[in-house]
Amino acid sequence: MGILEVKGVNKNFGGLKALQDVNLSVQEGTVHAIIGPNGAGKSTLLNVLVGKLRPDTGSVMFDGKSVLGRKPHEINQMGISRVFQTPEIFTDLSVLENVLIPCFARRDGAFRMHAFESVAHEGTINEEAEQILADVNMADKRNLHAGSLSRGDKRRLEMAMCLVQQPKLLLLDEPTAGMARADTNNTIDLLKEIKETRPITMAIIEHDMHVVFSLAERITVLAQGTPLVEDTPENIKGHPKVREAYLGEAQV
């Protein structure tokens, strides 16, 4: 029994079958990669997991509880965090504030008044936030407006926002897309380090095979809304169907 169990999930958009009978089991503490051609339904699957979309049929169990029908914030409070494909950050706030918010969310839950405390006086929370910014190499940008960051920096910020929540399950939708190679490598290291220091499970969608094969322990290949194969990285590399449908002549 994995920490995340997806069973028989279907999702149609009008006539389009975006997800067809998807079954997926992610084991606690592993890094599970989901790859597949564009439009295969990977992001749709993540949308189902975080409550952005409701599947037409099927069940999604996390940690033994169903996530279906819960609001996104409730799902997050269960321990699922997500990095989006197009960065979702608080563009009007400073970089530091962007990471403070998830810190508070983790400590205080979905809603708490706290109208009379001062953000500046929250010692541990500020420390945590500073620490994560240092981890993603953004400490020097802490006072910038998040909206004025370059695209790569926005992605790093969003990663930081999710990591700082110390979720049980971290969903990463192309976390390193648009990131400079050096930072991609840093990110890989960071994710590896986090995985070693904390009990965290990750599901990652990536088209960058370097990232996938550096991190993943299991890989599910999704094509046209259905899982094609699920296997270890080694086997996937050589899988002829996968090569044809997805990898092409890519060097992996």
Added chain:
Amino acid sequence: MDAIILQILNGLDKGSAYALIALGLTLIFGTLGVVNFAHGALFMIGAFCAVTVQRLMQLSHTEIDESRTDFLGNPLQVEVPYLESWFGPELGQALISWSVPLAILLAIPVMMLVGWIMERGLIQHFYKRPHADQILVTFGLAIVLQEIIRQFYGANPIPTPAPDALRGSVDFGVWLGFGPGVIFYPVWRFVYFLFSLLIIGGVFAFLQFTTFGMVVRAGMADRETVGLLGIDIDKRFTLMFGIAAAVAGLAGVMYTPILSPNYHMGMDFLVLSFVVVVVGGMGSLPGAVLSGFLLGIVQSFASMNEVKAILPGIDQIIIYLVAIIILLTRPRGLLGRRGVMEE
């Protein structure tokens, strides 16, 4: 039965007024995304185009009538319109009485010009600014326009009757098979109703059968990208603004025989027109028109004695009540598009 038909008629012409005002507003607000608090002022300026034409046609020279005296006991100065002295009193008066429809000819260029100046001079700098700033600047503009009109025309309502030929009312019931004298309806209100259908149809056709509408919608969603595709969106926005101003102005011109224009009539309509547009759904022209007619008819029915007997005062709040109900049951009004002014 006749009472119901009468209220439907009333609702239709109230509705056509709402729809026409909302149509213009939706072009600016729902399509260009500018919260234009000066829209009422455009309506008002249109109405004053009619007043201006009337005044022009009544331009007079004075003749002294020694046989009568004025309030100070001096010989009476009689104003004789030039039109009367040129064409004789009968024909002259008849011509003057056509000033409201004739004002359409003046209103179109004037309103396009006003729209152009407003957009180029002011609004274009506010497309990217927060809605709050748009509210402040257009509200300021509305006040300024209103005060300017007041300087010229005073604060009192100015009677602007319909042409003699279209004045009175017709026995509409007879056409429907009722007895004579049961359903009377003013001719001018029919004219207004038909006129608004014409304008609404025209605007729809223009936006539907040309790519203009699509480009403007695209431009509103993402000006920058549209520019990258070689389209000069500014020009189209300006034109759109001009059309919206003209629609508002024409609505104003034709409404003057129903409502004597005064300088603050725009403000009086402002809130209502926003309600109509939003209930119709942001960004939807059919929505605005539909909601205009719907609210007009609902309001007419709410003003019936039978209804008011059960719910006193319902006619005062019905529009808002219906607005609340619609917005709560349909998240984006009747036909609103997703993502327009939802943040």
Added chain:
Amino acid sequence: AAFTNEPTGSTVTLGFNVPQTGAYAEEGLDELRAQQLAVEHLNGEGDGGMLNTFSSKVLDGTGIMGKRVEFVTGDTQTKSDVARATAQSMIQKDGAVMINGGSSSGVAIAVQGLCQEAGVIFMAGLTHSNDTTGKDKKRNGFRHFFNGYMSGAALGPVLEQAYGNERRAYHLTADYTWGWTQEESMIAATEALGWETVETVLTPVGAGDFSSYIAPVMNSGADVLILNHYGGDMVNSLTQAVQFGLRDRQVNGNNFEIIVPLYSELMAAGAGEAIKGVYGSMNWNWQLQDEGTAAFTRSFGEKYGFPPSGSAHTCYVQTLLYADAVTRAGSFNPCAVVEALEGFEFDGMGNGPTLYRAEDHQCFKDVLVMKGAENPTTPFDNLEIVEVTPVEQVMYEPDHPMFAGGDLGECNPGE
């Protein structure tokens, strides 16, 4: 000081609180013109206007009790809140001893209450609701204008003569205090003639388009429509009723008629042709033939180029009356002024002999019944006087049920 804003220098300040923006702006500005003229006359400038015809002769053109009259103005916007704020500023900042003006009952009652609390004299401008000198009367406030009851009482006989005793009336009434008292008064007056009241319908203030209220009138069996509306509402409802062809119709064998209980010159101008032949009442009109009216119309007309409106007259007269009362009392103390004005009888200010009744501070004088002129020669005589109803006919007891419930209270001189 012995009382609020006791004038200590060589001048005395009056506060003219009128609407200068909003729907009643023109009315307010006309009041302001008259008030300014009154100040000129008090200070001995101009031709003296009604000072020459006023039966009390204590004013001599040297200001009030030798103090030169100055004035401050404010914009009420026809909102009670704002009107109180401007009145406050006149009292607190400018040291005004008297507030005069306004063109709606709500504002008048609100400001009257304020003046009572602050300890200054209030001379109400245009306010026609019975309540101003009825349930909301105050010792420090006086009203020169007539009221809804008097309109009804004056119109009654004229309507009887013109339209007979067998009419059926339909009321459209503005849905607020003034409208209600006006409707009540008109119903009382017309039912006394034997008329039947078919229906009374409340209409929202500022409705703009009254078509859905007018349409049902046609088949209600009524043959008279009474529009208890004022200002823009009256202009619109009357114009639209005419547009619906009501006046061209025959009902119960009678010509359908429309009545507007309260007329004003500006409303008449706004309604244009629609007023032709429509009856209504008025406090005063420049076409009156008495000496006072002639004198005032002349000095106003020469200064501004058009004749004064009824509300201008009210404000002008009240300013003079206040000055006169102070002079007769020999003091600016509001309580002394109240005493001098209560029960004061005079003549020469238009409308013939006039009484400021002590019991309710309502002014009693002749009331005019007007009719829209068929062939006006100038923009100023679109209304004609059809009857000057003598004061006895519009008199009522201070405890008349329509005015009951109020209490003048004590006079308040302030600090």
Added chain:
Amino acid sequence: MTHVEHLKGPQPFDKTRNMAATAPKFLSVWDIQAYYGESYIVQGVSFDIHEGEILALLGRNGAGKTSTLRTIARLGNPSLKHGEIWLDHEPLHKMKSHQAAQKGIALVPEDRRIISGLTVEENLKLAQINPPIGWSLDRIYELFPRLGERRRQEGVTLSGGEQQMLAIARALARDIKVLLLDEPYEGLAPVIVQEIAKTLELIRDQGITTIIVEQNAVAALKLADRAVILDTGQVVFDGSAQDVLDDEGLRAQYLAI
């Protein structure tokens, strides 16, 4: 040249400053300086490209690549305060973005900028409203069959990769001289990346000049003739693509690969 000098008026384009190449240069960017509000981001970038060349514009996150492309495409933000851009003897620096586009510039922006509220097909049609018009819709759908299948779907609901295809297709729908690609491979499956690389070669064969910004530097360099590397808004390298591929020191220093 200082800021003040610039204010005196446009400087004549320096015709003597030329690269060693033989073909006449086609797009010239000369000392452009651009600001976001008060922040100085593009700090005097200059380079030239010859007709039909592919130039790879590389650099770290925040180096100013996107800003440079946006400046060339004449978008208002960042605002160009100094410098000149010439395309085929046309002074782009004096134009607005729609005029530049009509002269043949096309930018495929980094976040794709698919227009919400419009279908896939409308997004493409929009590109063909003003001349010059390029590929027909049929031809586009032939190249990207996926878009053909989804032509009635609202553009923004496409998957990330599909949106990228649409963005490129939108550029091809116009008859362009210069294609500015901002991270075209981002979010695309490896097979598609290969497809697109082929398409770009096809585009080059048609004589379209291309500037490509890409984090996948190796892929970009393989495709490109020349490379320019930016760092903090300044050009730190300008040379042949092969040189960068060969020079490990350079790559390590500026690209960390």
Added chain:
Amino acid sequence: MLGIGKRDTTILLVVAFMALAAPIILNPFPANSAMAQFNAGYPDLMQRFVIFGIFAIGFNILFGLTGYLSFGHAAFLGAGSYAAVWMFKLLSFNVIPAVLLSIVVAALFSVLIGFISLRRSGIYFSILTLAFAQMSYNLAYSVLTPLTNGETGLQVYTSDPQYLRGEGDPIVTHLFGLEMRAKETLELGPWAFDFSVGYYFCAILMLISFYISIRIFRSPFGLMLRAVKSNNHRLSYTGLNSRPYALTAFIISGAYAGLAGGLLAAMDPLAGAERMQWTASGEVVLMTILGGAGTLIGPVLGAGFIKYCENIFSKINENVLHSWFAALPDGLETGLVWVASKFVGEGWHLTLGLMFMLVVIFLPGGLVEGGQRIGRALRRRRGQDEPGRSAAKEPAE
């Protein structure tokens, strides 16, 4: 100090100083001089400054922080006023129960309206709030007259019960016997300064409100509200429920509006229906934007600005203008008076409209930005300009 940062403390101290010294600061001109027209230091206007300041501060907590633009806040102002006047009518003229009840009533009312309206966002939310407020206004104006006394406004009559009224209690509003209208006038040569009890009562409440608003701005709660404005979507995927945050902000700002309404009644015990009209809701929106939405002090500035125009400019009539320009040659005088009269007195709306436009065109951040620009210009003079590449745009204070 007081649990707020140094900069905030400074702002608070400045505001406190300005508020407490207002009777002097606002009366800079000798009482009999021609410029005395511009003096604003009389109790009624000063009270309005701070009361509308409170209204705008509260509104800013909703609009400035969460971005939800309510067009119906006047309903809470009106509800507060009515509640307070009813307290005067039923209990006594003591302001404490009145003000407390006005806050409670407005807060309850805002729970109701907020709960429903917050189901929608953006313009749909604005129109919902507008619709509720307009309904309240229309009902208060006519049908609810027994409760509101309609057009005339609710006031206290001598016949009202006033069950708690003590024997010697004043018959005007008071604080345990201290009359709100009581004032001390300090005459210094030609200058006269009025220190009124009512004003200081309001000013102190304003300072408390302002302090609370600073605390909210700097609190985690305030941060969440700003996050709601910035990216509601992200907020929910971060595990936060934006609805209760927005609703709480709505209720807080409703309570502020109620307090303001209660104070209006406490200073002048009359509550008119037009306090609930859309123009009144619009006014607080304008105040907030004009001053600078989302800034601490902006709304107070905006409120002061608009009330100043309304009360001071509208009173400058031609007579006053003539007295100003009397020294000039006749023709010039008439000309100047003619021009000036278009902008003051009956033309004061024109000035207001122009001011709105000018401020928003030239000072996109409102009056606060004007202040910042002056500050920056001064600093630049002193040569402390920061160097080029600093994208650091300080988040609004």
